[in-house]
Amino acid sequence: MPKYMQIADEIERQIQTLNLPQGTKLSNIQELTQTYQVSKNTILKTLKQLEDRGVIYQVQGSGIFVRRKKRKGYISLIQNQGFSSDFEDDSEKARLLNFGTLSANEHLASQLQCPVGTPLYEVERLHFFRGQIYCYEHSYFNQEVVSFLNQSIAETSIFEYLNQALHIQVGFSDKYLNIQSPSSEIANHLNLKKTDSVLKIEEVYYSSSGKAFDYSKNYYHPDHAQFFIQS
Amino acid sequence: MPKYMQIADEIERQIQTLNLPQGTKLSNIQELTQTYQVSKNTILKTLKQLEDRGVIYQVQGSGIFVRRKKRKGYISLIQNQGFSSDFEDDSEKARLLNFGTLSANEHLASQLQCPVGTPLYEVERLHFFRGQIYCYEHSYFNQEVVSFLNQSIAETSIFEYLNQALHIQVGFSDKYLNIQSPSSEIANHLNLKKTDSVLKIEEVYYSSSGKAFDYSKNYYHPDHAQFFIQS
DNA sequence: GAGTGGTCTAGACCACCCT
């Protein structure tokens, strides 16, 4: 891991350990270069990183200050790591409903930016948080990028597997949100009436080399769907 | 405006003008330094900027590539410029429902991180897009930051006024999303039944010096609320 | 005016991709 990243992790850990409140002033840049024995530019990269993560903010001519997340229990829409990472404890569980393969039809090919007929993996899962159903997920993975996947992997964290076993890193992602009336199948999965509404989030994940490898349709239970964005 | 920003704007404009498709390879870094007669680090800052905007992606050892937004008509949840900026044409209109002042109660004081009793401006507006109601907005501005606001300003773009007249820049923001059943007042404003659902987005905007100046509750019509996030 | 962050340079070396 590069220096600027290590230092960012260390500073973030310190803020959390000391539980510093919003607005706490941190050391200035010159002190940070001395503390970590690196050049000013490296510290600047560290601070940009922490700013992007929503951990600090910088004010020209004044200083570097702590920024704290205000509300607990909200899922971040920015971090690109699938489901498991949004929860600090192990209270996130997934139940596999279906695992299989299929060929991309026109719609899937367009979303995954691959030719019609490309072989895909198909995964359907229900996600629970503290025993509550909160999301029905319907995902497709391009087999030309994700060379192998099976049922037992799909029962755990797919993104962790992609990262550690296949060395596929998420480069970037597109997410589309809207509100829909659930189909009877989805209403059934989420324990809803057909007259209720669900929050639908479609996601396309791209590897760090820019290939789309995952297209997911996620339907969130209206009572347990809470999201936040820091920017 | 700094060089790296000017160059970023110029490159983005070129991509849009030439309508370059996703995946188009751009000049490499060395060529860019020569084209714009700046150092490598300046180009690197430019590219980071464009990456954050979702305009390009970089692949180590390979090159710099165009990234295009896929769907039209979706509102970005990342850009921090209030309502008007989300629409390319002038089809966004706001109708002012209420303008006034009040003192912060406990809830508002907590959201705006100010003492109870701080004087606030209160604004209620309905937002239209292509003649359709899509959002009911209920906002509060801290008068200690926003020193002046009146009815006729609230009828146009408040953020544009804050920026140009008061020189208040948005430094960062927190946004919280969830689904709710509308109160009868809100159902009424949005032309909905009480059994429908709305997407509620609470937003807190901070100036570039880190002071919270705007707390808004926005209720989106379920049929016209479409959002996207690139990250 | 002293302190602090923001921009910019020039150059060295490393890590990864592709042919």
Added chain:
DNA sequence: GGGTGGTCTAGACCACTCG
């Protein structure tokens, strides 16, 4: 192995904030 992006350095100067 040649090309390309990623990291890091050391130092100069600018722009803003605050007492």
